[in-house]
Amino acid sequence: MSKSRAPFRMPRDSPDDSVPQAAAKTNLLAWNQLGLWTELVEAMARLELQTPTPVQQLAIPELLKEPPQHLAFLAATGSGKTLAYALPLLQMLKQGEVFADYERRPKRPRLLILVPTRELVVQITSVIKSVSHSIKLSSCSITGGEDYGVQRRQLNRPIDVVVATPGRLTKHWKDSNLFLGSLEHIVVDEMDTMLEQGFYRELRQLLYPVLYHKQADQEINVEQDLDAKAPRIVLTSATMTQQIQKIIGDSDNKKNLVNAKRHHRKVEDAGFQVKVPMVLPRTKVLKAAGLHKTVPRLQQVFVDVGATDKLSLLVDIVSSGGSGAAVAASLTDQQALTMIFCNTAASCRAAQFALSEARIESLAYHGDLNSAMRSENLKRFRAAGKKNCDNALAEEPRVLVCTDLAARGLDVPQVDHIVMFDFPLNALDYLHRSGRTARGVGGDRTGNGRVTALISKRDKVLANAIEQAVLRGDTLDGLSSRKSDYLPGARLGNQGRPVNKKNTARRGGGSFAQGKKEQKRKSSSSRGPRR
Structure with a gap:
């Protein structure tokens, strides 16, 4: 396919026969105005999602901007944060495959989504598969408690998206079952929960090698140590906690914080010792309306x-x-x-x-x-x-x-x-x-x-x-x-x-x-x- 040619169909005045009833309930134009390709818009119609939520209207155009920048967006629970990052990032993966002649290789995902629990991995993977089917991208889930050999075989094939819990992913990474050098985007979903549940160590071990020129146990100067080819970091959370604010370097609105029940625990053992706080590249923060409030209805x-x-x-x-x-x-x-x-x-x-x-x-x-x-x-x-x-x-x-x-x-x-x-x-x-x-x-x-x-x-x-x-x-x-x-x-x-x-x-x-x-x-x- 020529690089000057659009890889997908342009929006039409009426949906095709594959989604006749669903499209009747879905405002296709509202989704398409966010910059999404027609195939992804029709996927929303099949899911019977009528219009984008406020956080999706806020985050999707921001994530589609060029050049990509590190982003954190905060929105209340149940507001549609998963699709807010999944739709634009999947589109960018396909865009790179078509226009940049990217060659897919085994063990080298381009999008990594880190979440705190096995059940959430299953839930997000289901959403990713329902959307990525339209644009022919492959995905798999990696969690503890599942057959390690089966997961190794899944990774040993061309793979675009990996949704994982940090513990099991770290083990596969150390065993060379996957490599992180091809990553273009890393999503840390439910960041507040990640820190509260003690994934501080695993996050440093996974993120630092691909972001910086130093190891996870070393002090970082973001301006000097950030790799020019580092993947884009996307953080999502339902609350802005003090820990998140420190990690992303957000010094604005210090009063608008919700404190967690327990802070991330300090991890010390023979192979790893947390001596300095984790830092991430300077991140733009988007806050949806209704943050830190209960749902009005x-x-x-x-x-x-x-x-x-x-x-x-x-x-x-x-x-x-x-x-x-x-x-x-x-x-x-x-x-x-x-x-x-x-x-x-x-x-x-x-x-x-x-x-x-x-x-x-x-x-x-x-x-x-x-x-x-x-x-x-x-x-x-x-x-x-x-x-x-x-x-x-x-x-x-x-x-x-x-x-x-x-x-x-x-x-x-x-x-x-x-x-x-x-x-x-x-x-x-x-x-x-x-x-x-x-x-x-x-x-x-x-x-x-x-x-x-x-x-x-x-x-x-x-x-x-x-x-x-x-x-x-x-x-x-x-x-x-x-x-x-x-x-x-x-x-x-x-x-x-x-x-x-x-x-x-x-x-x-x-x-x-x-x-x-x-x-x-x-x-x-x-x-x-x-x-």
Whole structure:
């Protein structure tokens, strides 16, 4: 094909016969105006994605700009960040293959996507394959817990995209099963979670050799040590944490931070020692509207537990759940698809036991389960939420009891109800948990959702601050669980003022007392005594 000739078809006034019904629901022009090729636009039609989300409108044109520059974009959970980077980067790979006569070789991917969990790898790989099929690019996933030999054979062929967890990818790299010298783009998805879950060491080991002229354990001067042929770095996150800000050299808006539960851990062993902080090339930061805020269409209720038995209250909430705010019309006679968040695996087991006694089936998802069991339970939970499921799938449990392991990145758009059995320890976890519902969905679903949070005495300071911020429409930046931070003249003293009751009714929130009163009413009518 001639280099002067466009490799793909130009936009047409009407879609072709391959996507007639889907294209009728999709605004093809809105996608094409972002600079995407027609094949990718039609892939969006097949996925029934009607229009680009705000973060996609923000990030896609930026990633398509020449020359490429390092980019970090921040947006709320469920806002479409995966497609925001996948579409432009896949297009650039194909563009290089066609116009630059790039020769694909085994073991040498051109796009690497690093994510924190195995389940997220599977989810992103599915998105990549559904899109890259239209432009004939190959991809594979690399995670722990899977057959190492099978992965080695996958890599030992011409491969364009690798989606991986850092630990298993590092092992393949050290065993020379893949080489990073051909990388054009590196995406670090869920960067805040990567740092929180302790992938600091692996990120340095993988990124430094391809970015700099020094090794991972050496101090870096970005201006002097950056390789002229270094791949472009793309970071995504649902929150801007202090660690991310330091790594990318962003000194703007220092107050607009959400602190993580725990910082990245310092790793020291015989072969590696973190003596200096990790740094990345100077990165342009894009922030989508609604960052650090809960979704506006989310109904939130805070229930003061008081002296009530917390497990009995949980059973009452789940039993009286009925059909959720985002439930499909075909499932209105079934229990809402519900995720119950706990702070520990032991708390998950207690919650599951109480539900089992009340004859409510549930699935578990926490760190005490191996990866295969977690994947199987997540698969069953997703099957329960499918719109057009057969009888076998309809019988799957519609309740998932989980820790914060399920709060990052996982996309189950049919989730109707989030129950926080244990209140999170910080505002960051609240944002991630509540982001599992009210996700943008199509068809006969409204994209709404609801959150019910159980509040114990020790949770009231942070819960009250989050509640007031939500009712005002403010961000959750820097909220604290220390009462002294909200005293007059203190760091957050201006956020401790009471919320206007009119705002409470208008925004669909509910105070502690209101939640408790409503829950008692539901409890008395929803079921008899639990044996």
